[in-house]
Amino acid sequence: MSLPYKMMLDSLPVEVIEKILEYVKLEGLIQLIEHNQFLSQNLNIKAAMNQLICNTNISYNNRITQPSFLHMYCRTPTYIDKNSLQFLPRISSLFNIIDYCIEEHLQSSITISFYIWLLKDIDEFLSTITSINNSVDSKMRFNIEIEFNRGLLYNLSLNYIFDVLADHLGQGIESITVYNYSGSFTFHIARFPKLRNIWFEDSNVKFGQSFQFATDMKTLTIHPNSFGWNNNHPVYLHKSVPHSLQRLKLGSCVIKEKSINYGIPQDLESLDLTRVGDRTDFQYIRPLIEQNLSNNLKELSVDYLWGAESRVMDLDIILFDIPENFQKMQQLNRFAIIGLNRSIDFSSFKLTDLTIKGTQHSRIINECHFPITLKKLDISNNHLADLSNIDKNLPELLEHLNIADNPIDWDLYIPKFEKFNKLKNLKLSNTHVRSHLTKIIFPDSIVELSLEVNQISSIENVRFPENLSNLGIGSNLIKHVHRPSFPPGLKTVHLTENKLSGPLDLSKNSSGKELNIEILYLNYTLLSNIQEINLPNNLRILNFDYCIMKNISNIEFPASILELSLSACEISTMKNISWESGSRLRYICLSHNELSKFDIKFPPSVETINLAGNKISTVNPNVFNNLENLQTLILSSNKFERFVYQFNSISLRSLDLSFNNIRILNVAFPKNSITELRSINLCSNKLTNLTPVMIGHDRDLTFHNKLIEIDITDNRIKADDIEKTVGEFPSSLKCLFVGYTGERDRFGYDIASNIIEGRYCPTKRVDVPIHE
Structure with missing residues (x-):
């Protein structure tokens, strides 16, 4: 459809037009930039659109092909504010918006994020990078993220990949993130002169040059084994880390003796040290902590630091027994410590975020005093049984509270959670809740609630928060769920590994209001008859993995579903399976079942079909026809x-x-x-x-x-x-x-x-x- 050359909208102030265009969202803006003649006649609209593009956190992410991976990506914190990300719908949109920004000399930042399942994914990544026409004088900046599947079979050369990256985009890259790379990789920082953020996690990495080239570096995260497995070698730091750093996170790292000959960064705002060895016998780590406490440090996290001959650093002495250090710690906004050995009076601190884990005695937490400024508190895994003292000490401005992995005796005391009317996130997983769930009064402000591993057998008569959006209640003993008292706005429900056997009704709540659940995990339950399951109409992700269903027939799946997984369900027959008109299905997994015949007609939207691990020996000649969007077909381990x-x-x-x-x-x-x-x-x-x-x-x-x-x-x-x-x-x-x-x-x-x-x-x- 052609656009008129002049619109009345263009007569409005640019700021007003920008507010209007926010409703169009990113995909609408992409369509608009293709109309050059229209934009040349409507300069206010163009100016508003340009401003909006510059202020939008734009990302292309190949996880859009499997929505559950995109969901988990958004929940994994890094230096990027993922809540504000707007995802491009296709790779061509990425090229269009980059070309437009370069042509208009716009200063914009784009995140390019790839998950590597197969070799074709890294090839697409390289093709994407080499297809970007980024001139030397361009104002475009790029955040590059690569996450490798932990089971990836290809021995990829990350050195080669980064050579290509440096050759084509080296001048414009501000951030680099790598997850789960198990090969041998040497990073040459001098090839990325504008680099400001490095995030290497669960990856083998060496640094080929000194950080003296990184004069603008702001964030450095190195943690080769953060997942908990010792799959990767520790990172050895021989020289100085960048002096310009604002945020430093080191995990599974070893500081070599030569490091004391170089300066220590003095202007850190955030310092996170986890399982770090200091071969200078604390002549590096201790000044790193103390000197930054004296300056601008706002966030400090420490966990198991050791020196020469594996001598463990006594953090209690350094942080709490030296009056000067203790006084300076009161300026911190966030503090986290694993293995605190004494109770601390934090009441004079300005903390908004406090984490204390792994104490040997519950009295340490019970006798701590918390500041009234506290908004986020994590006291998980501290042997807590009686919450009465803690409840009295908790500030009422709390927004996040984590008391998971404690052997709580709810018969002794049930906290008055309802008094925390600003609480958004509450984690009670593995706390022995059992039948006490009906006695707990939750404030309606809670958005995310974790109740996993609690031997909960029923959710009847439970009053869930009105604003609840994400509920984790897996690994319990729940047998029946029929129109529960979920709020209508609930979006994500994990009922994984319960005793559910059906019938199950999640179409409406106990008040008869329609539920709008978008992500539903029913995997590892005892559900066996899919016809006894009444689903909500807005589902996007539906997972039945390891539910023993055997036969599936006479069902129509909602059009809203993007991802459907029925893996390892012992399904032997599927008949009369249909899809609601306008189906948006992208990904379907029917792997590791007992299917010997397969003649399901898929909707034309489907992009990935996984039928691995069945007993299929022939396929209907038309079963994969008219699937114009099909990209991945997996028929491995069949007959x-x-x-x-x-x-x-x-x-x-x-x-x-x-x-x-x-x-x-x-x-x-x-x-x-x-x-x-x-x-x-x-x-x-x-x-x-x-x-x-x-x-x-x-x-x-x-x-x-x-x-x-x-x-x-x-x-x-x-x-x-x-x-x-x-x-x-x-x-x-x-x-x-x-x-x-x-x-x-x-x-x-x-x-x-x-x-x-x-x-x-x-x-x-x-x-x-x-x-x-």
Whole structure:
């Protein structure tokens, strides 16, 4: 639809127009920037839109293909305010808005975040980076985030990936985040001159240069083993950390002797030290704490620090016995300590956030005095049984309270939570609540409530807060849920691992008002008949994993569902499955069931279908037809002896046929086309040869010009034979995994070799099928 050249809206002040455009949201703005002639005639609208773009926290995140991953991403705190993020709907939108910002010389910041499930994901990441036209004088700034799947089989070279990143966007990158990288990686900070934030977590990393190049660095987070496993090597710090730092977080790090020859950052606002060794025998860590306490430090978190000969640092003495330090601590806004050995009077402190965990005696917490300024208190895992003294000491301005993982005796005392009328987040998981739940009066202000692992058998007669949005009540003994007293605004419910057996009704609450639950986890329950389940109409994520259902029939799933998972439910038959008109389904998982036949008709919106671990030997010739958005199809660990299929769409990017018994392979795509296929996994089958035509390339004038990976490890194909025909496959091919190298990695995986010389993925771990 063409837009008029001049609108009455343009006569309004820019500030007013900006407020109006906020309702259009990011996707609407993207459509608007494509109309250059309209914007040139409506300069106030353009100015308002430009201002809005500059003030919007824009992100492209590939987790949009699996909404549950995006949900967890948003709940994981980093240096970015994820609550304000607005996500671009597609990769083309990212390029459009970047090009517009560069053309208009706008100073905008964009977060590009990728989760790496498969090789195609890192390839898409690299393609995205190299496709951005960021000029040297551009005002654009980028936050780059890469999170690797913990079970990723590819041995990716992060050194190569970061070389590409530096070559194309190095001048414009402000923040870099890496999660879960287990390879060998050396980070060269000099290649990113405008870098302000580093966040390396659960990753192996070394630093190739001194931080002297990082003159503008504001945040440094290094924690190679924050998940709790010692999978990665500790980070050794030989020299100074950047003097410009405002926020420093070190975990599983070792400070070497040479560090004392360099200066210590003096202007920290936040310091977090977790399981850090100081080989200078505290000549580095202690001044780091004390000197910053004397200056601008507002946040301090300490947990198990040790020096030479593994001598543990006595934090109580340094922080509380030295009067000067204790006096300076009163300026802190946030303080966290693990293993406090004495009670402290915090009443004179200006704290808004206090964490005390892992004390040996409950009296330590009972005798502490808290400041009236406190808004967030975490006293989990402190052997607390009687809450009466604590309840008297808690300030009524609390917004977040965590008393989880304490052996509370609720017969002794039930806190008066209702007096905290500003409380938004309350965590009571693993506190022996049991039947006392009906006696607890919650303030209506609570938005998030955690009640997991409490032996709760019923939620009848429980009065839930009116403003509750997120309820975690998994790992309990609840048997029945029928129109509970949930508030209508509740969005997320985790009922995982309860004794639910049905019937179950979450369509309305006990007052007859419709529930608007969007995320619902019913996995690991005893639900067995899906027809006895009455669901809300606004669901986006629905998970039934490990519910033994066997047969599913005569059900229509709501159009609102984006992600549906029914994994490991022992399903053997599915009949008369339908989708409400206008279905938005993107992801469906039916893996590890007992399906031998499969002829479900999926909605055209679906992007990922996971049927791994079933007993399927044939598929209906039309079952995957007319799925114009299908990108990932997983049929691994089934019973195929031959796979012959004609896809009528070119959208498919990843086809996984591994761990079958395939002897005959014949895959075809529409004639006269360039497909989107990136990856085909054929490992652990019985193929004796492989030609391009067998996978649909160079056949009927159809080509896989974007194909990057073929895995034929553990077949009956000789490496010498396939090497002779490599030239017949697409020139885009970067990885062709054929045979074993005879080596194993540090996790015990056999290693498959890539016979194509590729810098970013030289080898791959050989997967092991799941035997049931």
